[in-house]
Amino acid sequence: MNQLNEHGITHLRHVDLAVTDFETQRTFYKDTWGLTEQGRDGDLSYFAAEGSPEQYVIRLRRADEKRLDLISFGADSTQSVDALAQKLGSEGVQLVSEPGTLQTAGGGYGFRFFDIDGRTIEISTDVETRQHRAIEEGEAIPVRISHAVMNSNDPNRTRDFYANTLGFKLSDTLWGEHMGEMMHFMRCNDWHHSLAIARGPHTSVHHVSFEMRGLDEYMRGTGRVMRAGIKKIWGPGRHNAGNNTFSYFLDPSGNTMEYTTELEKIETDQWHPAVYDIADPMTQDQWGTADPMSEIIARDSFNAPDKGVFVAPPV
Template identity: 55%
Template sequence: MTQRLVSHLRYAALAVPNFDEERDFFIRHWGLTEVHGEDGLSYLAAEGSTEPFILRLRRDEKRVDLAGFGVRNRADVDALAAKLHADDVQFVHEPQELTGFSGGYGFRIFDGDGRVLEFSTGYQTREARKIREREPIPAKLSHMVFNSQDLNKTARWYIDHLDFTISDSLVRPDGAEMMHFLRCNPNHHSIAVAMGPHHSLHHLSFEMRGIEEWMRGAGKILRSGARMIWGPGRHNAGDNTFAYFLDPAGNTIEYTTELALVDDDLWEAHRHDISELSTQDQWGTAQEMSELVARESFNDIDKGLFVAPPV
């Protein structure tokens, strides 16, 4: 089994101009719990996760503030920082005691496209509870997907510098890559990179307890008035269910469940032809993927590249 210094995806942090509306949506409809709040800043947890929070919202111009990753211990944090320095990666700050909510020890960098990444350990965890049968709320953060103008360059950065591995790829009939799914642990993917017209957030995905809870959750969000842009269905790559919605800020967010687990020593990456309907949706319940559907997740140009957030 491959031993990586990055253990898992912890949280996503977004800045949104309609902060109050966005916060209300994620608490009242999406099913997250606010565990800490400041003026224009909200930390939201999933009831089924020991992570202190899985989503941070901040009032500001729309952007991705950062993606937060977990590291097993302080020695691994220092080893990862040393590796990235040797690779001439640009740092936001060096390994240090973190003073924000939940604390910890870690550092921040810019990835090759200018997104801010945080790597941390030793933070305060929370007591998770078992999600009840038929309870339509997220159990945890599943994965985070970025749009990139140069798909292969972005994916290669995560492979070369953070030891991520491509689990599967989506390709056009002519063989051109359209999406790469990358893992840092047995989960089929913790991040993915999609070909897009600009760098931006493609979507955030939240794991539900099971199929029943996922389907009830999708119905709940539809009744909230949010628009489902694709689904419900079941992907081929990752074998997970999907139901994609637009949040009030125009970000694509997903309820999913049953994401595949893979064995590093046995798994062979596949190249799935996006023109085949079974690649898009094994069940055939979702509308066929089209340029109009794909465009929904292009999102606004991320104006936060190579600009560190204030918190």
């Protein structure tokens, strides 16, 4: 893999959500979304993607308030974890925990900190992998977690934090005449983006995306979720930036979840980020099968203001 992150950050591991409707959400992720409940631990539930070696890609926590608990990224070594923690501390980034043995499923070694918007971010290494398998033809379940997109009311500041502090590279940007820069796609490996920052009214989860095996499996999964009566926000279609397909749904607690496939890999170090005008219909959907992007569609993914800003999750 080329273009490795200068601080040893390798990939997106998991996104951890606190929800008020725990049992409803467990049923949704197992029976409708196609993840495997890998384990239960009291008020925690861990969900794996069958095609991924990660212990889990979504963690649910039963809570009185809905919030993002944390986003976890992998690192290539304990040395990288230690060096990054020391760097962040010296730059005034607030550490939530010092590097040490992790108490969560799969163990490992890592630390947590608040990003510039107050999200809890975890960097970890040496986490045990799980037995995974090749997803078969026609099997419409997620292969892996693809990317996480977060709302920020100052997306350029957030982009700069991830670029300058954590070594993420900018892949592309969406721009609108009235709103300015609307979304920044950031990468830490050769996938077009593992993280994106969207312009929103407040800090919150915009969406979490899952890679499907191929176009047929992506469409079958999209249809299954639609038939289950889950609200589809947008799609199916194919974005320009990243060249990936999209179908967005609202999970029962109001977080947007996406099925995608064929996300672009960036094979060249001479990549020049493009700025795509959202007024061009091809920017949002090359196929023309999705409804045109509108304020109504956009508003669905603004989400509620996150209750977890600058508050570390209990676990």
